[in-house]
Amino acid sequence: MKKNLPALLLLTSISTLTGFTQADVAKVNAEAMQGQTPKTSVYTPDNSEIEYLVLNDTAIIMGDIAVGSQQEIQSKGISTLEVKDFDQLNTLSDELTAKAAWAGATTWPNSVVPFVIDASSQPDAAVIRAGMDLIASQTGVRFVQRNNQTNYLRIFKGQGCWSFIGRKGGQQNLSIGPGCAWKKTVAHELMHALGFLHEQSRADRDNFVRINYNNIQDGRAGQFNKKGPITTSVGSYDYHSVMHYGHKAFSKNGKPTIVSLDPNIPNQQLGKSNGLTNKDIAAIRNKYGSGNASPLTAFENCDFTGWSAKIPEGHHNLKFLKTKGFVNDQMSHLKLHLDGEFACIKMWDGAETTLKL
Numbered sequence: 001m002k003k004n005l006p007a008l009l010l011l012t013s014i015s016t017l018t019g020f021t022q023a024d025v026a027k028v029n030a031e032a033m034q035g036q037t038p039k040t041s042v043y044t045p046d047n048s049e050i051e052y053l054v055l056n057d058t059a060i061i062m063g064d065i066a067v068g069s070q071q072e073i074q075s076k077g078i079s080t081l082e083v084k085d086f087d088q089l090n091t092l093s094d095e096l097t098a099k100a101a102w103a104g105a106t107t108w109p110n111s112v113v114p115f116v117i118d119a120s121s122q123p124d125a126a127v128i129r130a131g132m133d134l135i136a137s138q139t140g141v142r143f144v145q146r147n148n149q150t151n152y153l154r155i156f157k158g159q160g161c162w163s164f165i166g167r168k169g170g171q172q173n174l175s176i177g178p179g180c181a182w183k184k185t186v187a188h189e190l191m192h193a194l195g196f197l198h199e200q201s202r203a204d205r206d207n208f209v210r211i212n213y214n215n216i217q218d219g220r221a222g223q224f225n226k227k228g229p230i231t232t233s234v235g236s237y238d239y240h241s242v243m244h245y246g247h248k249a250f251s252k253n254g255k256p257t258i259v260s261l262d263p264n265i266p267n268q269q270l271g272k273s274n275g276l277t278n279k280d281i282a283a284i285r286n287k288y289g290s291g292n293a294s295p296l297t298a299f300e301n302c303d304f305t306g307w308s309a310k311i312p313e314g315h316h317n318l319k320f321l322k323t324k325g326f327v328n329d330q331m332s333h334l335k336l337h338l339d340g341e342f343a344c345i346k347m348w349d350g351a352e353t354t355l356k357l
């Protein structure tokens with residue numbers, strides 16, 4: 001069935017710094033955590049030991065995920081990694097999203113996320129808002145300046161880049177520290193706040209990547225934990241997700257710590273994408289709706305080879321949204337030219353969106 005007004009979006013070159021560059025969160029945080037010996041706490045669902053590091057007196061696991069103040073987690077341990085749907089608290093177990101989650105936390109009601117930008121982050125406010133727009137322009141999530149809401153994000157310039165998972169309740173900090181002020185990095189941390197964990201923390205990750213423990217910095221192996229029981233993985237593994245770490249995360253010797261097991265996905269591509277991936281968007285929409293953005297068809301079989309992309313079968317009535325470069329529709333292929341540089345294409349099937357390059 002053809003749909004009306006499908007749109008094609010062109011996303012910018014990956015070879016230039018056109019705005020989708022991302023801080024290497026693991027690298028930034030590894031530096032911020034330098035010299036620290038990991039501490040341990042108890043992961044309460046199964047009483048296992050869990051290692052954490054400390055930034056801004058906040059316990060950090062899995063590289064950049066805040067789980068509470070040191071005092072809190074030393075007295076109470078670390079509770080289940082599960083985010084409950086705010087509206088479906090009674091039917092939660094099968095309602096989790098593609099990525100994974102954290103309890104004691106919920107999704108944000110009505111898809112509205114109130115925030116304040118702390119004075120320390122004012123110089124980065126434009127980038128922070130751009131990171132918000134990256135999510136809000138493609139999903140139903142709305143970031144609103146806090147008025148008097150009880151539950152909200154406080155975005156500040158702390159040590160490194162980190163966030164809590166899901167809506168924790170009350171004021172919750174999210175750090176966009178030195179080196180973190182890139183819109184994709186902001187979007188990464190905001191996705192944590194929306195309830196998503198890292199792609200490489202999925203319970204099924206070992207089918208897709210191998211963790212090279214020999215190359216991980218001393219005392220940082222715990223940052224590669226997958227919390228099997230707490231993750232619900234829906235949809236196929238997304239190597240390019242903004243929630244996937246790069247292949248040299250926490251490397252001590254410049255060699256890969258995360259290796260792709262898919263021969264078609266080089267290590268260098270891990271976590272690399274132009275903005276959010278289709279699957280990132282689909283995951284957020286799954287929890288927060290699509291808002292005014294067009295319905296997304298994840299053209300997962302799209303064959304990106306250099307300059308052209310194959311249009312999946314059944315989608316011929318494409319409308320192109322182009323603000324840069326030009327597109328040739330060659331029956332079943334699209335050819336994209338973008339200032340002579342390699343570029344990637346993303347397609348949305350549905351109403352025209354207001355997304356821009």
Ligand SMILES: [Zn+2]
Nearest residue numbers: 064065192198
């Ligand atoms: Zn993260």
